[in-house]
Amino acid sequence: MNGLRSLARRGRLAWGASLRLRVLAVTTLVGILALVLVSVSLSDRVRDTLYDQRVDEALADAASRTSLIQTQLDATTAETPAQMQAIASEIIKANQSPGSGAVGTLLRRSPSEAAGIPIDFTVGSSVELSEELREAVQTTGLQQWQPVAITSAEGSGPGIVVGARVQIPEVGPYELYFVYSLAPEQATLQLIQQTLALAALALLGLLAAMALYLTRQVLGPVQHAASTAERLAAGRLDERMSVKGRDKLATLGRSFNEMAASLQDQFERLNGLSKVQQRFVSDVSHELRTPLTTIRMASEMIFEARGGFDAGTRRSAELLHTQVDRFESLLADLLEISRFDAGAAVLDAEHLDVRAIVRRAVDLAAPLAERMGTSISYVEPTEPCRADVDPRRVERILRNLLANAVEHADRNPIEVVVASSESAVSVSVVDHGIGMTQRQTEHVFDRFWRGDPSRARTIGGTGLGLAISLEDARLHGGLLEAWGRPGVGATFGLTLPLRAGVVIDSPPGPLERAHEDVEPVPVRHGPSPAALPELGDL
Numbered sequence: 001m002n003g004l005r006s007l008a009r010r011g012r013l014a015w016g017a018s019l020r021l022r023v024l025a026v027t028t029l030v031g032i033l034a035l036v037l038v039s040v041s042l043s044d045r046v047r048d049t050l051y052d053q054r055v056d057e058a059l060a061d062a063a064s065r066t067s068l069i070q071t072q073l074d075a076t077t078a079e080t081p082a083q084m085q086a087i088a089s090e091i092i093k094a095n096q097s098p099g100s101g102a103v104g105t106l107l108r109r110s111p112s113e114a115a116g117i118p119i120d121f122t123v124g125s126s127v128e129l130s131e132e133l134r135e136a137v138q139t140t141g142l143q144q145w146q147p148v149a150i151t152s153a154e155g156s157g158p159g160i161v162v163g164a165r166v167q168i169p170e171v172g173p174y175e176l177y178f179v180y181s182l183a184p185e186q187a188t189l190q191l192i193q194q195t196l197a198l199a200a201l202a203l204l205g206l207l208a209a210m211a212l213y214l215t216r217q218v219l220g221p222v223q224h225a226a227s228t229a230e231r232l233a234a235g236r237l238d239e240r241m242s243v244k245g246r247d248k249l250a251t252l253g254r255s256f257n258e259m260a261a262s263l264q265d266q267f268e269r270l271n272g273l274s275k276v277q278q279r280f281v282s283d284v285s286h287e288l289r290t291p292l293t294t295i296r297m298a299s300e301m302i303f304e305a306r307g308g309f310d311a312g313t314r315r316s317a318e319l320l321h322t323q324v325d326r327f328e329s330l331l332a333d334l335l336e337i338s339r340f341d342a343g344a345a346v347l348d349a350e351h352l353d354v355r356a357i358v359r360r361a362v363d364l365a366a367p368l369a370e371r372m373g374t375s376i377s378y379v380e381p382t383e384p385c386r387a388d389v390d391p392r393r394v395e396r397i398l399r400n401l402l403a404n405a406v407e408h409a410d411r412n413p414i415e416v417v418v419a420s421s422e423s424a425v426s427v428s429v430v431d432h433g434i435g436m437t438q439r440q441t442e443h444v445f446d447r448f449w450r451g452d453p454s455r456a457r458t459i460g461g462t463g464l465g466l467a468i469s470l471e472d473a474r475l476h477g478g479l480l481e482a483w484g485r486p487g488v489g490a491t492f493g494l495t496l497p498l499r500a501g502v503v504i505d506s507p508p509g510p511l512e513r514a515h516e517d518v519e520p521v522p523v524r525h526g527p528s529p530a531a532l533p534e535l536g537d538l
Helices: 002-017 019-074 081-094 131-140 183-233 248-304 311-342 354-371 391-408 438-443 465-475
Strands: 102-109 121-124 144-152 155-168 172-181 350-353 376-379 386-389 414-420 424-431 479-485 489-497 523-525
Touching: 002 019, 019 081, 019 102, 019 144, 019 155, 019 172, 019 183, 081 102, 131 144, 131 155, 131 172, 144 172, 155 183, 183 248, 248 311, 311 465, 350 354, 354 376, 354 386, 354 391, 354 414, 354 424, 386 391, 386 489, 391 414, 391 424, 391 465, 391 489, 438 479, 465 479, 465 489
Parallel strands: 376 414
Antiparallel strands: 102 121, 102 172, 144 155, 155 172, 350 386, 414 424, 424 489, 479 489, 479 523
């Protein structure tokens, strides 16, 4: 049973993956159906024609023989029934001619004629006469016939029996039956059917060969275009289709090559522009460090001497100090983003207990949470959750998630939950604040994106924290996901594989939700789909 299921599954996969197989199969099935219908219709027509023709010949021959036998019986000079019996037997035997196709002759006394000497006899093959046929011959006096099965030493075969009534002098009315074999017609029909079957097989093979040839001619360039497109998508932009001829498929190939050349040109120009932009961001970020250091030193001096300033100047010194800090954080984030864009970010993985990293991140965020009027609760499993991680990057992800939760918790408690499975470990940061709409969850990891532009930042974020966190998660081969409901809260979930390079196939189970009517919409970001903790105890 399992073998049949496996075979059926492979068949379904092959059917769905191969257009050539579907075209060939459908063409062959339609051809088989058409050939079967034509063969059956033609065979039935030939059979009916042969049968009707043979019946007409048998009826004409039987009528002629009956008339001849009746004439000969009328001309006899027998005076006794015994003499008539012998004469009748001789007459019937003399009229039994194999050339006419008759294989037997039967003479039966009518049941209504009880007088006289019975002279029933059979010449040649014998058949069973039905009561309906005998009654029709007796009552109508006309020629009657019916199909029968003829049994002989060679076997059984189809035939017909034709009967009529004759009058034997000195004896009375009798029933005369002639048996005709349809074996020659059956042999002819079998020969025609065999010929039709062979012709159908030959036509079917020719049809399959034509379908295969046409599919190869039509689908070959399409498959070549598909494989070329896959290589183009893999980054081999110099791939082109080979074009032959001047038909529509050749036109398709030339158009495809022109499109590929145009895409290659645009991609190279965009790639060059992207590299210029990345280099510009990196150069500007590096170049800004020197004046920023000078500004930092000057702002520190002004900030330390703010006690001797008037109120307006003192407030300006404090703002300058705060904005210089934010400017420095923004430069650091821009440098980090430029490393990700340039592909220069490297994972420095260590086999560590993720719980220790989470505790350190929670401890660092606790003073900020207290200042913002909220609290952070922490839940972790009792068993160690060791994984191959870069502690600096994981801690940065958690700091960004916690800072975002504090920013939007609206003074409600924040939950941090650690869960693990055989292949992954997850950390969920759940707040019960303003929440997010579905559109906001789709853009929450975009650079410099803000869900509510009118809402002022309260902790001075740069707008790049979640984007950097997403890149850090991808660098680990993990996932970073977000759920949210307006007015209910939001959940950010980080899932990391226990071993570097392992695909996450069994992520830890979701958190239990107290309110089942809440249906958060997940937005997943990462190299592979997985389910992470949803909204917590809302």
